[in-house]
């Protein structure tokens with residue numbers, strides 16, 4: 001087994017799909033968490049000023065979360081990124097990415113307002129807070145059901161099980177999808193209704209199925225998130 005260290009902040013976000021893939025593979029890894037106050041000092045020492053980082057067998061530092069996810073799926077597991085389903089896994093990853101990207105303006109406007117054409121500190125103003133609330137509630141009401149419908153389409157092809165049809169086990173696409181879907185249900189994103197997945201019961205069942213896999217169940221004591229889903 002390779003010796004793996006994954007370095008990220010003490011949150012789920014970009015590292016969590018990789019952590020889930022490692023956990024599902026049964027691959028041990030060092031789960032290094034950087035406290036936000038320590039980031040300022042570490043940032044200039046990283047290749048691109050960002051996390052996550054990964055080292056394999058004490059080799060050179062690697063960057064790019066999606067490369068890490070694919071590498072773990074291909075190297076640490078026989079089932080998470082199967083060679084005969086490469087296209088299907090990539091297609092499902094793309095569907096999940098479209099959903100995540102669509103939410104980014106509403107999600108990150110408070111953290112990086114300038115990237116979205118607003119002045120620094122915008123998210124802390126009353127106007128900014130109203131804007132964030134409007135963007136997030138509108139996205140959840142108008143956009144999310146559309147993306148959940150796309151996931152449902154993939155699940156239907158798979159008999160309701162996983163995002164890639166014809167497999168008895170989840171893939172890295174499921175790790176990627178569930179982290180994002182679960183993030184909406186946990187009350188961590190202001191103004192997002194934690195019951196928002198309920199518009200699509202098939203997707204709720206899917207997230208529950210994933211969270212009931214033994215290694216995931218052990219990890220997520222809060223199930224898919226809000227108490228209503230337990």
Ligand SMILES: N[C@@H](CCC(=O)N[C@@H](CS)C(=O)NCC(=O)O)C(=O)O
Pocket residue numbers: 013014043049050051052063064065066
């Ligand atoms: N394409 C990179 C993006 C990495 C990235 O943007 N990381 C963010 C956290 S998700 C970060 O390190 N932000 C802190 C900063 O930029 O100072 C990846 O997927 O790994």
